[in-house]
Amino acid sequence: MAVPGLGTLINAAAIVGGAGLGTMAGHRLPDRVRDTVTDVLGLITLVIGGLDVASLVDPSLTRAVGSRAPLLIMLGALVLGSAVGAAVHLQRRLELLGDWMQRRLSRDEEAGSFSEGFVTASLVVAVGPLAILGALSDGLGRGIDQLVIKSVMDGVICIAFGASLGWGVAAAALSVIAVQGSFTAVGATLGTFLPDAEIATISAVGGVLLLGVGLRILNVRPVPVANMLPALIAGPLLTWIVAITR
Template sequence: MPGLGTLVNVAAIVVGGSLGLALGGRLPERTRTVVTDALGLVVLLIAALNAAEVLSPDLTTAVGSAAPTLIVLGSLLVGGIAGSLLRVEERLEQLGRLVRAALTRRTAAVGAQGGARQPSAAGGTAAPAAERFVEGFVSSSLVFLVGPLAILGALSDGLGNGIDQLALKAALDGFTAVAFAAALGAGVLASALPVLLYQGAFTLLGVLLGSVLPDAHIAALTATGGLLLVGVALRLLRIRDLPVADLLPALLVAPALTALAAAF
C-alpha cells in the first residue's frame, strides 16, 4: 500500500521520541555509534539490491544489454553536474539554518514580550519551554527531512518498489528521535507532522510517475537511486561525506536518458 512506509516512519519518530523523553540523557554515545554503523551496513545491502535493477530484463529489452550501465553513469554525471551547479546540498543546508534562525528569533521575541525569564533553581536563567519546544521541533525536522532517503524512499514506495528504504529511514529516525527528545524535549514528537506531509507528497509523486513511466524507465531510476544510497551508507559509516543531495537530479535524468536510448 503506497504511503505505508511514511506511516511506519512517523510511528518510529513518535515511539522513539516518547522513549527519549522517558530515558532522558542516559543513552551512551557508544551505543548510538554502533547502531548507526549497523544501519549503514544495511543501507549498503539495500543499495546493492536497488542497483541490481540495472540488469532488469525490461531495461535491457528497451535499450540493449550494454546501454543500462551507460544510462546510470550518464545520469549520475549529468545530474551531479546540474546539482553541483545549482548547489542543491548547500541550499538545503542554508534553508535549514534560515528556518531554525527565523523560528528561534520569533520565539525569543515572544519571550521578551512575555516578560523576564524565571530564575532557575541553580540561580541562572531558565530557557522558556516554548523556545526549547521550537528548537527540538526544528532541529529534528531538519534531520528527518533534509536527506536523500526521505525523497528516495518515498518515491520508491510510491513506485511500488516496497518500503525497504523508508523502513530503514524509520529505524534511523526512531533512534535519532530518542537522542533528540532526551536532549530537547517534546518538540521532537511534533516533527512527525512535517515528515508525514513531505514524504507523503513524494509518495504521491511516485504513484503518479508509476502510472505513466514504462517499467524500463522505472528500472533505470531505481538503479540510479541505488548508487545514491551507497553515498548515504558511506556517510553513515563515516567513510566519505559525499554530497548526495547534489546527485539527486540524476533521478530525473535517468528516465530521460532511457527514453532517448530506447528511441535509437
C-alpha cells in the same frame, strides 16, 4: 477502495512516530550504543543501495536498451544530474531548509544537527523503488500494500535515525509527502506513467545515491548526495532516448 494518498499519509505517520520514539530513547542510550546503531544503519543502507543498483540487469531494462547500455546510462545520468544539482547548490539549499525548519520548530537542537537528520533521513525514506512503485500503485487504485510495507520499514529505520540524529528525522515525513504525493498524483492522472525500463533505471540510480548516504552515515566521506538527486530525472530520460534510437 483506499483513497489515493492514504498510503503516503500512513508512511509519513510511521516516520514521525519512529523518529519520536528514537529521539526519546536516544537521550537515554549511552553514546557507544547510539554510535553502534548508527554504524549498523549505515551498513544496512549500503546493502540496500547495492541491491537497488542490481536493477541495472533488470530484464525490462536490458531488453529496452541492450545489455551494455545500462551502466553507461547510469553514469551519464549521475554526471548530468550532479552537474545540475551542484550548479543550483541543491545540497546547500536542502540544508538551509532544514536550518529554517529548525528555527521554526525547535529551539533546543543545533541547526546543523537538525539539518543532517532531515537531509539524511529524507534521502533514505524518499528515494527508492518502493517510494515510486508504491505511490504509483496507490494513484492507479491498485492498493497501498507496498506503501504499508515501506511504512513499517521506514518506521524502524527512523527509530534508529532519531536515536542518533534527533528530531530533524521527523521532518523527512514532509519529503515523503512531497515525493510520493507527486507520484501518486501522476498515477491518478496519467495511468501507467513510466515503463518498467525507466523504473529500473530510477532504482539503479537511487541505489547509487543510497551508497553515498551510507558513506555519510559511516563518516567515511561527506558525499553531497542531495546534489545528485536530479540524476533520478536524467536516468529515465536517457533510457527513453537510447530505447527509441536503438
